[in-house]
Amino acid sequence: MKIKDITLTQEKIRLKTPFITALREVHYAEFIRVKVVCDDGSFAYGEAPATKAITGETLESISSAVEALRSSLVDKEIEDALEVLHKAYCGSSAKAALDMAFVMLLAKQKKQTLCEFFAIKDKSALQTDITISLNEKAKMLQDAKDAFDAGMKILKIKLGADIIHAIEVTKLLDKELREAELLIDANQAWSLEETLQYLEGIQECRIALLEQPVKADELEALKMITQKSRVPILADEAVFTFEDARKVVAMGAADMINIKLMKCGGVTKAMEILEYARKKGRTCMLGSMIEGPYSINITLYLAFAYRDVVKFIDLDSPLLYEKLPQELDFIYDGATISFKEQ
Ligand SMILES: [Mg+2]
Numbered sequence: 121m122k123i124k125d126i127t128l129t130q131e132k133i134r135l136k137t138p139f140i141t142a143l144r145e146v147h148y149a150e151f152i153r154v155k156v157v158c159d160d161g162s163f164a165y166g167e168a169p170a171t172k173a174i175t176g177e178t179l180e181s182i183s184s185a186v187e188a189l190r191s192s193l194v195d196k197e198i199e200d201a202l203e204v205l206h207k208a209y210c211g212s213s214a215k216a217a218l219d220m221a222f223v224m225l226l227a228k229q230k231k232q233t234l235c236e237f238f239a240i241k242d243k244s245a246l247q248t249d250i251t252i253s254l255n256e257k258a259k260m261l262q263d264a265k266d267a268f269d270a271g272m273k274i275l276k277i278k279l280g281a282d283i284i285h286a287i288e289v290t291k292l293l294d295k296e297l298r299e300a301e302l303l304i305d306a307n308q309a310w311s312l313e314e315t316l317q318y319l320e321g322i323q324e325c326r327i328a329l330l331e332q333p334v335k336a337d338e339l340e341a342l343k344m345i346t347q348k349s350r351v352p353i354l355a356d357e358a359v360f361t362f363e364d365a366r367k368v369v370a371m372g373a374a375d376m377i378n379i380k381l382m383k384c385g386g387v388t389k390a391m392e393i394l395e396y397a398r399k400k401g402r403t404c405m406l407g408s409m410i411e412g413p414y415s416i417n418i419t420l421y422l423a424f425a426y427r428d429v430v431k432f433i434d435l436d437s438p439l440l441y442e443k444l445p446q447e448l449d450f451i452y453d454g455a456t457i458s459f460k461e462q
Pocket residue numbers: 305307331332356357378
């Protein structure tokens with residue numbers, strides 16, 4: 121099965137409410153969608169959003185990377201195309217869009233469903249977290265309560281540079297939502313000292329993890345935090361690739377790793393990290409950017425395939441869309457995700 125053509129479009133889906141973190145404010149899920157067509161007529165889609173603040177890529181740079189790669193991929197067998205793709209020098213999100221389409225085509229080539237391809241045995245439902253955007257205290261409490269009342273029990277709280285606000289919000293949510301599981305994401309907004317001040321300030325609170333408090337490249341600081349913290353530390357922006365994951369684990373710089381297709385370069389690369397985590401007995405979060413439905417869909421297959429390793433699922437993009445998309449093989453009932461067909 122050879123690749124015949126690769127085309128792309130730019131898509132956008134309006135969000136119910138703006139998504140706000142320490143790094144950015146987003147009103148739409150905007151992404152490039154690639155369509156890879158093979159000589160036997162089969163085809164598959166892949167997607168990549170622009171997250172300039174994180175991967176450095178824009179919609180334009182993703183498009184031009186795909187355009188530039190096209191001639192080296194067309195007329196190749198899928199396996200060969202994957203090899204060429206991952207040797208190429210381009211952004212990780214552009215790679216992820218093509219990689220996921222290639223993986224779906226590999227499954228088609230083997231005449232396997234994606235469940236068979238990923239060897240998914242246990243199809244019982246999983247829970248995603250839901251993101252609570254960075255806002256003033258009262259608004260964050262209201263948003264968190266609304267989410268909890270709508271059945272979302274795992275809340276991912278986005279905090280910003282103001283460490284006093286961060287401590288107060290955490291204490292407030294801990295007090296008001298005793299039954300919720302709280303995941304705290306600082307998106308690199310704090311210094312080492314501020315992080316220690318935060319951890320001191322919230323010692324009485326029950327939080328499940330603290331994600332990427334310091335800058336991505338401050339691994340020594342992250343390690344120090346991990347050593348001192350009784351709350352598990354999750355590395356996000358610090359880990360893009362398999363090599364990054366191995367380094368963080370070897371250093372003991374974090375307790376857990378947040379794997380996202382857009383950072384590592386796609387499904388095949390995410391699987392390498394997941395296999396490594398499984399071997400090392402480490403747990404991960406499987407996350408995403410604000411992404412389109414096809415990329416969330418394939419990530420959900422990974423969540424089911426690696427449910428022993430994936431302790432938290434941060435795949436709430438479809439819940440943020442104004443309307444639930446048709447492209448998913450899954451149903452979201454609040455935060456509960458199950459297969460459309462068992
Ligand atoms: Mg994060």
